[in-house]
Amino acid sequence: MNNNPDGTADTKTGITITTTPEDHLIAWLAALAIAIHIIESVLPSPLPGVKPGLSNVITIVVFVLYGWRTAVWVSMLRVLVGSILIGTFLSPTFMLSFSGAVASLIVLWLASRLPGDGLGPIGLCLLAAMAHMFGQFYIAYLLFIPHEGLFKLLPLLMTAAVVFGIISGIIVRSMLRHLEKDANDITAPNRNEQE
Amino acid sequence: MTRADYFAILFAVLLLPYLYATQWTGDKAGTTASIMNGDETTHASLTENRTLQINGVVGTSTLKIEDGKIRFTASPCLGKQCIHSGWLAHAGEFAACLPNRISVAVLGEEPRFDSINF
Numbered sequence A: 001m002n003n004n005p006d007g008t009a010d011t012k013t014g015i016t017i018t019t020t021p022e023d024h025l026i027a028w029l030a031a032l033a034i035a036i037h038i039i040e041s042v043l044p045s046p047l048p049g050v051k052p053g054l055s056n057v058i059t060i061v062v063f064v065l066y067g068w069r070t071a072v073w074v075s076m077l078r079v080l081v082g083s084i085l086i087g088t089f090l091s092p093t094f095m096l097s098f099s100g101a102v103a104s105l106i107v108l109w110l111a112s113r114l115p116g117d118g119l120g121p122i123g124l125c126l127l128a129a130m131a132h133m134f135g136q137f138y139i140a141y142l143l144f145i146p147h148e149g150l151f152k153l154l155p156l157l158m159t160a161a162v163v164f165g166i167i168s169g170i171i172v173r174s175m176l177r178h179l180e181k182d183a184n185d186i187t188a189p190n191r192n193e194q195e
Numbered sequence B: 001m002t003r004a005d006y007f008a009i010l011f012a013v014l015l016l017p018y019l020y021a022t023q024w025t026g027d028k029a030g031t032t033a034s035i036m037n038g039d040e041t042t043h044a045s046l047t048e049n050r051t052l053q054i055n056g057v058v059g060t061s062t063l064k065i066e067d068g069k070i071r072f073t074a075s076p077c078l079g080k081q082c083i084h085s086g087w088l089a090h091a092g093e094f095a096a097c098l099p100n101r102i103s104v105a106v107l108g109e110e111p112r113f114d115s116i117n118f
Helices: A021-042 A055-066 A068-086 A092-112 A121-144 A148-182 B003-023
Strands: B032-037 B040-045 B050-055 B060-066 B069-074 B094-097 B102-107
Touching: A021 A055, A021 A068, A055 A068, A055 A092, A055 A121, A055 A148, A068 A092, A092 A121, A121 A148, A121 B003, A148 B003, B032 B050, B069 B094, B069 B102
Parallel strands: none
Antiparallel strands: B032 B040, B032 B102, B050 B060, B060 B069, B094 B102
C-alpha cells in the first residue's frame, strides 16, 4: 500500500490516493481497449451495428488472464471513456455499446462458472460477440425502433457476430500464445476470480 | 479448442439457419379463404384438398384448393383474369372474377398488403 509507482500521492492537500498494481494493470489494458475502440469507430460500417469489435479482443484476453472482475473494469472503462472521447456519450450509440458490453460480460460470467475445461478463447469470443449483438439489438428494439420489422435484420447481424466472433477468437488465441511465451519467466497473476 | 468450444460453435451454426428460417419467411401462409359470391361471403378451409363449384351471375366458376393454396381453375368470363391470378397462398392475396361477381381472398393474422390496385 505504501508504494506509489508514479507518484499519485498528493501530500500538499493532505489527500493520498494509493494505487494498487491491479489499478495500473486495469488502466493500461483499458487504455489499449479504448485506443482500439476509437480506431475502429472510424471504420465505415455496411450496416448499423456491424463492427469487427476488436476491442472485445482485449476484454477476452483480460478475462482469460486476470479473471472476470478485471474484465468488467476494462470493458466498462472502454465503453465509458471511448464514448466520451468519440463524443457519443449517452447517445444511442453509447446505449447500444453499453448494453452489448453488459450482455457479453454476463455471458463471460456464466462461462467462468462452467465446470471442466470451460470455454477456450474461440468459444468465449464467439459467445461474447453473439451476446453483445443480441444485447444491443434488444435495447435497439426496446428503446429506439420498437417495430417488428427490425427482426428482419437479426439474422444478418447475428451472422456478422458469429463471423467476427470467431475471427477475434483466433486473434485472442494467438495473442495468448505470444503472451504465455513472453511471460514464462515472469510470475503471472493468478486467476483468483475464476474460483 | 475445448469441448465447450465445439458446443459453442455448434450452437452458433444451428442458431443462424433457425434465425433465417423464422425471420425471413415472415409471410405466414393463410389457413382459410373467404369466398364472396355476390353479396354472400363463405369461408373455406385450405387444409383439405378439394374442388369447389360456385354458381355466379354468368355461370359456374371452379375453385381448386390444394396444399393450403387456392385458385380459380375455370370461369365463364371472357378475360380469365381470375385464372391468371394463379395460386393464392399467403394471407391477403386476392383474386376476383368480376363478370361472375366471385372473389377469393386468403385470410390470415397478418395481411401482406392493405390493398392492391390493378
